[in-house]
Amino acid sequence: MPIRIESDGQTVTAYLSGEIDHHSAVAMRQAIDAHLVGGNATLLIMDFTDVTFMDSSGIGLVMGRYRQIKYNDGELHIQGTSPHIYKVMRIAGLERLAVIEKG
Amino acid sequence: MARQALNQTKITVLSRSSNESYARVAVAAFAAQLDPTVEELNDLKTAVSEAVTNCIVHAYPDTIGPIYITVSLFEEGLVQIRIRDKGRGIDDVKRAMEPLYTTGGEERAGLGFAVMESFTDKLRVRSTPYKGTTVTMEKVIRCR
Structure with a gap:
């Protein structure tokens, strides 16, 4: 599974890896939502350090999880975005929804 | 006069x-x-990924059909990518190309055409x- 998740109940950190497209995003969504839906998490950190490719399916993945964490009045942080991934995120204006840390 | 491609490949895949x-x-x-630079290659890959995903999600929503991809190289570094399907078609192309418009459900951002547009020249x-x-x-x- 190209995703590793750490959670202490309040903070859920999802370490994504590999390629994010329409094919792979489904399993990533299900894995993250298993920790978010019905829980009390107020901070979701999505780490893209090991993501090698992303298309607009990744935007859908981020926006969907943003809605989930907002439901708990929480926040979304994005970290480890390569120039390519940041460029895709900018098209959707994700920097207005989440704190994005490049690198 | 039709442009003469210097090189060309055709790939057919099923809409899986x-x-x-x-x-x-x-x-x-x-x-x-x-x-190409790494950035240019990523731009091409992303644009192709969007177009092929559109075929899978929208052109053939309930069936599996062929996707025809033709890549042609021309003088002065011009790459042309044509992605064709025999699916259900788009009623209103202009509307489909509007950013955030989608018929694909909650998890689709509706940005496929916007990505294709910003990652290619035409x-x-x-x-x-x-x-x-x-x-x-x-x-x-x-050319570098």
């Missing part, structure tokens, strides 16, 4: 989501002979309902 990765990597591998979409859709993209690879 497992082919999204193959399609974009195959196009990038063919375009690699123009010596985008043309032709569609006939119940006959299919052809997306043509062009990008100039700057």
Whole structure:
């Protein structure tokens, strides 16, 4: 599974890896939502350090999880975005929804 | 006068989501002979991924059908990618191309065409309902 998740109940950190497209995003969504839906998490950190490719399916993945964490009045942080991934995120204006840390 | 391609490849894949990765990597591998930068290759891969995903999600929502990909290389680093399907077509192309418009459900951002547009130099979409859709993209690879 190209995703590793750490959670202490309040903070859920999802370490994504590999390629994010329409094919792979489904399993990533299900894995993250298993920790978010019905829980009390107020901070979701999505780490893209090991993501090698992303298309607009990744935007859908981020926006969907943003809605989930907002439901708990929480926040979304994005970290480890390569120039390519940041460029895709900018098209959707994700920097207005989440704190994005490049690198 | 029609432009003469210097080189060309044609790839046909079935509209299975497992082919999204193959399609974009195959196009990038063919375009690699123009010596593109990593950024230019990523732009091409992303644009192809969007177009192929559209075929899978929208053109053939309930069936599996063929996706025809033609990559042509022209003088001065011009790459033309044509992605054609025989799916259900788009009723209103202009509306479909509006950013954030989607019929694909909550997890689709509705940004496929916006990504294709910003990651290539030229985008043309032709569609006939119940006959299919052809997306043509062009990008100039700057010679290094």
